[in-house]
Amino acid sequence: MDDIVLLGSTGSIGTQTLDVCRAHNIRVKALSANSNVDLLERQAREFRPEYAAVADESCYADLKTRLADTDIKVISGINELAALKCGRVVNAVVGIAGLLPTLAAIEAGNDVALANKETLVAGGRLVTEAVKRRGVKLLPIDSEHSAIFQCLMGAGENRFTKIILTASGGPFYGKKREELENVAKDQALAHPNWNMGAKITIDSATLMNKGLELIEAVWLFGANPKQVEIVVQRQSIIHSAVEFEDGAVIAQLGSADMRLPIQLALTYPRRLPCPAKKLSLFDVGELTFGRADEETFVCLSAAKSAIAKGGNAPCIVNCANEAAVGLFLRDKIRFLDIGDAVCSALENVGFIAEPSLDDILETRIAAENYVLTKFG
Numbered sequence: 001m002d003d004i005v006l007l008g009s010t011g012s013i014g015t016q017t018l019d020v021c022r023a024h025n026i027r028v029k030a031l032s033a034n035s036n037v038d039l040l041e042r043q044a045r046e047f048r049p050e051y052a053a054v055a056d057e058s059c060y061a062d063l064k065t066r067l068a069d070t071d072i073k074v075i076s077g078i079n080e081l082a083a084l085k086c087g088r089v090v091n092a093v094v095g096i097a098g099l100l101p102t103l104a105a106i107e108a109g110n111d112v113a114l115a116n117k118e119t120l121v122a123g124g125r126l127v128t129e130a131v132k133r134r135g136v137k138l139l140p141i142d143s144e145h146s147a148i149f150q151c152l153m154g155a156g157e158n159r160f161t162k163i164i165l166t167a168s169g170g171p172f173y174g175k176k177r178e179e180l181e182n183v184a185k186d187q188a189l190a191h192p193n194w195n196m197g198a199k200i201t202i203d204s205a206t207l208m209n210k211g212l213e214l215i216e217a218v219w220l221f222g223a224n225p226k227q228v229e230i231v232v233q234r235q236s237i238i239h240s241a242v243e244f245e246d247g248a249v250i251a252q253l254g255s256a257d258m259r260l261p262i263q264l265a266l267t268y269p270r271r272l273p274c275p276a277k278k279l280s281l282f283d284v285g286e287l288t289f290g291r292a293d294e295e296t297f298v299c300l301s302a303a304k305s306a307i308a309k310g311g312n313a314p315c316i317v318n319c320a321n322e323a324a325v326g327l328f329l330r331d332k333i334r335f336l337d338i339g340d341a342v343c344s345a346l347e348n349v350g351f352i353a354e355p356s357l358d359d360i361l362e363t364r365i366a367a368e369n370y371v372l373t374k375f376g
């Protein structure tokens, strides 16, 4: 099996990717973290990659000292790793920090297994055009998009008429705005079905995650935003579905374990035994379906408006959200302020209809500054 470069190896997706690598003896050519040198050192000693890197340059000297007795090359910055010749680059970085590494990987001709949805939200057009131009594969890791991808395997020339994007609803499903005024950080961090990094867990509580995923689906599958229907599936068993012209709906089901979509993105087109627990429908018992409440969860409606508007609008909502979630996690703002910050940034940060990469990077700064100044 081909070797991988793993960006964001110390996170939730990163560590589960390494579980898959252990299960199938997949060679890891490079590992990276932002600043968690402790875990990165342990991973490097176990997997013996050729390279280990930190994005936060203040951690470089520490990592270099820790790995001095090995022949692992220690690097500051992660774009260089993404461009190393390898079977697949796994991008498990959180946030728009993943955009440049994704582009670097594609330009170098590498296939990319993508968990970093912010890449497609902020730079969807740039990324999909680069993928086409370089003739590489972009394989989704996000469970819903992996499900859609699997539902389309074997569809041949038949186009879908609708994508049914499922959502767990998060910890506050069914709650109204007034009930969310005083929610504490640990309530927002307690996801009912998935154990994930802090940022995506908050995004799941605000439903921003589903808004980002709608935009991700538009770019990955060439869908019109109106073709994407969000359905709350509380048990997180149906990971998403597609509908065809004749009304047939094909869904992918499985236990709520990211190792299945991660593994498929590494081994595609092959399916191999997976460390994830197998699904028993008898244990699940019942599957329920509901609608998302966009009046309460305004991040979702802001993301929909942003993709309808196009240009740099998705980048604005993404980066405003990253800044607002950061403030919430540092106890600087309240839960409902996240949605207000995202909506306000969408209205006030400068719109660009056909953004270049530089425009996207400037939009990032403008949206972050807007939120930090107005809400921080």
Ligand code: NDP
Binding pocket: 007, 008, 009, 010, 011, 012, 013, 014, 032, 033, 034, 035, 036, 037, 055, 056, 078, 092, 093, 094, 095, 097, 115, 116, 117, 118, 141, 142, 143, 194, 195, 196, 197, 198, 199, 200, 258
């Ligand atoms: P985590 O916060 O758990 O991990 C993030 C990883 O990225 C860590 O390795 C972290 O390093 C690294 N990192 C953080 N900031 C930077 C930076 N500025 N530059 C380079 N590396 C950085 O996140 P998750 O694993 O939960 O999520 C990763 C991505 O996958 C996100 O885009 C998320 O939306 C997506 N995703 C996650 C799912 C999940 O189940 N967790 C499910 C579906 C999608 P360090 O440890 O040093 O901070």
Ligand code: MG
Binding pocket: 142, 143, 144, 213
């Ligand atoms: Mg998802």
